[in-house]
Amino acid sequence: xxxxxxxxxxxxxxxxxxxxxxxxxxxxxxxxxxxxxxxxxxxxxxxxxxxxxxxxxxxxxxxxxxxxxxxxxxxxxxxxxxxxxxxxxxxxxxxxxxxxxxxxxxxxxxxxxxxxxxxxxxxxxxxxxxxxxxxxxxxxxxxxxxxxxxxxxxxxxxxxxxxxxxxxxxxxxxxxxxxxxxxxxxxxxxxxxxxxxxxxxxxxxxxxxxxxxxxxxxxxxxxxxxxxxxxxxxxxxxxxxxxxxxxxxxxxxxxxxxxxxx
Amino acid sequence: xxxxxxxxxxxxxxxxxxxxxxxxxxxxxxxxxxxxxxxxxxxxxxxxxxxxxxxxxxxxxxxxxxxxxxxxxxxxxxxxxxxxxxxxxxxxxxxxxxxxxxxxxxxxxxxxxxxxxxxxxxxxxxxxxxxxxxxxxxxxxxxxxxxxxxxxxxxxxxxxxxxxxxxxxxxxxxxxxxxxxxxxxxxxxxxxxxxxxxxxxxxxxxxxxxxxxxxxxxxxxxxxxxxxxxxxxxxxxxxxxxxxxxxxxxxxxxxxxxxxxxxxxxxxxxxxxxxxxxxxxxxxxxxxxxxxxxxxxxxxxxx
Numbered sequence: 314x315x316x317x318x319x320x321x322x323x324x325x326x327x328x329x330x331x332x333x334x335x336x337x338x339x340x341x342x343x344x345x346x347x348x349x350x351x352x353x354x355x356x357x358x359x360x361x362x363x364x365x366x367x368x369x370x371x372x373x374x375x376x377x378x379x380x381x382x383x384x385x386x387x388x389x390x391x392x393x394x395x396x397x398x399x400x401x402x403x404x405x406x407x408x409x410x411x412x413x414x415x416x417x418x419x420x421x422x423x424x425x426x427x428x429x430x431x432x433x434x435x436x437x438x439x440x441x442x443x444x445x446x447x448x449x450x451x452x453x454x455x456x457x458x459x460x461x462x463x464x465x466x467x468x469x470x471x472x473x474x475x476x477x478x479x480x481x482x483x484x485x486x487x488x489x490x491x492x493x494x495x496x497x498x499x500x501x502x503x504x505x506x507x508x509x510x511x512x513x514x515x516x517x518x519x520x521x522x523x524x525x526x527x528x529x530x531x532x533x534x535x536x537x538x539x540x541x542x543x544x545x546x547x548x549x550x551x552x553x554x555x556x557x558x559x560x561x562x563x564x565x566x567x568x569x570x571x572x573x574x575x
Numbered sequence: 576x577x578x579x580x581x582x583x584x585x586x587x588x589x590x591x592x593x594x595x596x597x598x599x600x601x602x603x604x605x606x607x608x609x610x611x612x613x614x615x616x617x618x619x620x621x622x623x624x625x626x627x628x629x630x631x632x633x634x635x636x637x638x639x640x641x642x643x644x645x646x647x648x649x650x651x652x653x654x655x656x657x658x659x660x661x662x663x664x665x666x667x668x669x670x671x672x673x674x675x676x677x678x679x680x681x682x683x684x685x686x687x688x689x690x691x692x693x694x695x696x697x698x699x700x701x702x703x704x705x706x707x708x709x710x711x712x713x714x715x716x717x718x719x720x721x722x723x724x725x726x727x728x729x730x731x732x733x734x735x736x737x738x739x740x741x742x743x744x745x746x747x748x749x750x751x752x753x754x755x756x757x758x759x760x761x762x763x764x765x766x767x768x769x770x771x772x773x774x775x776x777x778x779x780x781x782x783x784x785x786x787x788x789x790x791x792x793x794x795x796x797x798x799x800x801x802x803x804x805x806x807x808x809x810x811x812x813x814x815x816x817x818x819x820x821x822x823x824x825x826x827x828x829x830x831x832x833x834x835x836x837x838x839x840x841x842x843x844x845x846x847x848x849x850x851x852x853x854x855x856x857x858x859x860x861x862x863x864x865x866x867x868x869x870x871x872x873x874x875x876x877x878x
Contacts, residue, residue, distance in 0.1 A: 364757050384759015392753045401626065402805040403750045415747035416758045420739050445805040461754065471757075 315378030317342050317468045317501040318363065322372035325358055332358050333522050335372070338529055340469065340501045345492065347512050347532075348505045350522035356505045359522070360471045363503065364388060377468055384416055389467030389500070391458050391491075393474040399447035405457045406442045409433055412464030432460040435497070436490060452483030459490060469501040470494070476508050484511040491515075509536070510557045536560070584833070592831035599830050609719045610822035612731040613783050613792060617822075618815030619738050620776040621797030623769060626749035632669050632770075633793050635683035636777045639665035639690035641786035643778075644711050645697035654711075655726040658778040665690065666774030670767045694786070714785035714837035723782065730775050737772045741765055746807065783822075784837050791841040792818050799848040802855030817847045 316339045324334035332355035340346050348356050361367045362374055365381035374380065376387050389412075397403075409429045414421060433439045436456045441449060449457065455475050462470055472491060476484040488504075492515040495502050504512055519535045521528045523544035528535045535541075536558055541549040545562060552559040584592075624633055643661020647654045665686055672682050694711070719727075738745075748755040748762040756762050780789040796817035800810045825840030832839075 365759075366756070382759075388757075390754055390757035392757075397750075400801055401750055402622075402801045402807065402810045404805050407805075407807050408751065411747045411751055411754070412758075415743055415751075415755065416760050417743055418740055420742040443805075458754075 315375070316340060317344075317377060318503065319375045319378075320372065321374075323362070323369050323374055324371040325355060325362060325367065326370045331370075333527055336520075336527055336529075338520060340503065342468070342501055343495050343499045345495060345502045345504065345512075345515050345517045346520055347509075347516040347518075348503060348520045348522065349507075349509060350527075351524070354522040354524065356522055357473060359520075360390075360473055360503065360505060363469070363471060364390065386465035387468045389462030389465060389470045391455070391462045391470065391472045391475045393477040394451045394454050394458075394479060397447035397454070399445060401445065401447050403446050404443050405438060405446060405449065405453075406430075406433060408446055408457050409460045409464060412461035428464070432464055433457070435463065435494075436460040450483075451479045452486055455479065455483070455487045456490060459487075459494065463494065463498065463500070466498070467500055469503060472502065472504040472506075474505055474507065476506055476511060481511070484508060488512050488515060509560070513558060589833045591828065592833075594831060596831055603826060603830055605719045605721060605724050606826050607823060608724050609727050609783055610826050611819060612724075612727050613779055614796075614818035614822040615815055616731050616734050616776045616779060617792035618796050618800075618818035619735060619811055620773055621793050621795075621814050621818070622800075622811045623738075623745060623749055624773065624794055625797045625801055626746070627766075627769070629773065630790065630794050631680055631683050633773065633777060633790055635669065635687045635690075636662050636665040636774055637781055637786045637789040638687045638694070640774075640778050640781045641711050642690040642692075642694040642697065644781055644786075645694040645701070648703065648711070649697040649701045653726075654782060655723060655730075655778070658781050659730070659775065661690065662774035662778040662781075663771060666770040666777075667767075670770035691786075709835070710785065711781065712785045712787050713835050714783060714788060714840070719783070727779050727782070730779050734772050734775050734779075737768065741768055745769060784840055788837045788841055791837075791844045792822060795841075795844040795848050796821065799844075799851035802848075802851040803858070817844065817851075821847065 318338070318340040320336050320338040323336040323338075325332045326334075336359075338346070348359060350356050358367060362369060363376065363381055365383045365385065376385065381388065406429050409432050410421075410425055412432075413425050413428055430439065430442070433442050436459050438453065438456045438460060441453055446454060446457065458475065459470075470491070475487060475491075479487065488511045491502055491504070494500065504516075506512055513532060516532050518530060519528075519532050521535050521541070521544060523541070525546035526544050528540055528544055536551055538549060538551045541551060541560065547562065549560065549562045552561060624630060640658045640662040643664070644654045644658040646661075647657020668686060669679060669682055672678065698711075744755070744760045745765050745768075747758070748760050748765050752762055776793065777789055780792055784792055797810070797814040799817050800813035804810055804813060821840050821844035824843045825836055828839045828843075829836040
């Protein structure tokens with residue numbers, strides 16, 4: 314059986330600028346891969362490549378053994394939380410419904426209520442199914458987003474900074490939910506984030522994209538002062554304290570893990 | 576229209592007057608038909624105008640539609656054709672040049688006075704009746720004849736049919752563009768298609784309520800509906816009902832009166848909006864729908 318996601322010698326460049334090159338990564342069903350790296354290192358571009366929105370400059374990418382294409386139901390997408398106007402007439406259940414059949418033509422006459430209810434229940438969002446999305450908290454919105462992404466039974470769930478602008482508690486809840494989901498459904502997870510610590514307990518492997526190269530491996534192997542210093546081409550220190558990781562660099566490029574405020 | 580104001584009737588009788596109502600009614604059959612069609616289109620289009628934040632674009636398109644209609648009047652071609660050409664040109668320009676909100680607003684801001692200026696020029700050169708001139712700006716529904724009803728029906732069929740066809744992906748792309756794009760929804764194409772449908776709807780409205788008041792049927796009813804419900808079924812249904820009440824109610828009230836039709840339509844539509852806002856505010860304070868966890872604490876509870 315082909316792996317859920319496969320990148321072989323994958324390279325991406327925009328004009329003169331090489332974003333990343335020669336990435337080899339094989340993701341199996343149920344695996345949790347965390348994608349780290351500073352801004353501009355091509356984390357989002359990687360997701361866009363999996364979505365079939367950008368083409369590689371070189372190498373190969375495959376989802377379930379086939380080249381990715383736009384609108385594939387094998388790929389689920391969880392975006393970062395954003396402010397929705399409370400007056401927008403879209404309820405939590407409508408957002409999930411988009412995930413079920415929002416890409417089809419016509420006004421939609423089939424009754425999908427049972428499926429939507431099932432998806433909402435799976436993420437613990439049944440309680441606010443009829444609340445307009447703009448009136449949900451950030452954490453609630455992200456739960457609904459996960460239900461939406463799961464609607465097509467994806468083989469891989471792409472999470473694009475889903476923790477951004479959530480407080481620490483919600484970050485932990487959302488990551489725990491994504492972890493529970495991959496165990497329940499067997500979907501693989503490709504998790505792009507700036508916040509290392511909430512995802513660390515669940516991460517099987519890290520893909521670290523950096524200015525001077527990239528690294529793939531278990532968190533303990535990749536997230537070391539030596540490896541990251543080599544990836545950045547400058548001195549970087551990885552500090553471990555109380556089971557959490559702090560990455561400190563001597564220039565502005567290195568991302569900083571935010572302090573817990575509780 | 577305006578000339579009649581010079582009579583010595585008391586002012587209130589000029590605004591509401593039901594004498595000879597039975598005889599007048601058959602004369603406005605076409606107008607009622609046109610009003611009903613416009614309200615249907617306006618209510619449905621308005622739902623997406625709200626979702627896509629295009630209120631200003633509607634106004635911009637209507638000014639160019641006005642320019643097109645005025646030019647048509649001047650050159651003695653069909654006013655509907657002129658209105659449609661003006662609308663579609665504006666809609667395409669906005670659709671192609673302004674995919675981002677900020678670009679879009681500046682483009683509309685540039686187009687709008689230009690269109691209005693062209694329209695004023697055409698009207699100034701037009702030798703015909705003054706009522707026609709004002710009609711394109713402030714509404715002239717009483718002048719709707721059978722051939723124009725035919726043209727409006729054709730436009731309404733295209734707009735409603737087009738909207739039904741793209742309804743689901745357009746809603747997805749309007750309220751959730753990022754995920755819609757990730758799911759392969761052709762967001763850019765849908766945006767252009769919607770601008771064209773919007774242009775047609777505006778061209779219809781300009782001939783009935785006039786360029787300055789298009790918003791009263793293309794936005795106010797949908798804005799009112801979103802105040803009282805968030806259901807994807809009830810928002811369009813209520814928007815259409817509100818638009819119908821405003822348009823038909825306005826025409827019937829204006830029938831015996833000697834002032835233009837638009838103030839009636841705009842007032843009814845505004846009152847509906849105010850009522851819905853009031854209801855919406857009360858519901859909002861109660862948390863919209865009942866749920867165990869109060870919305871302020873944002874309780875996403877792990878179970």
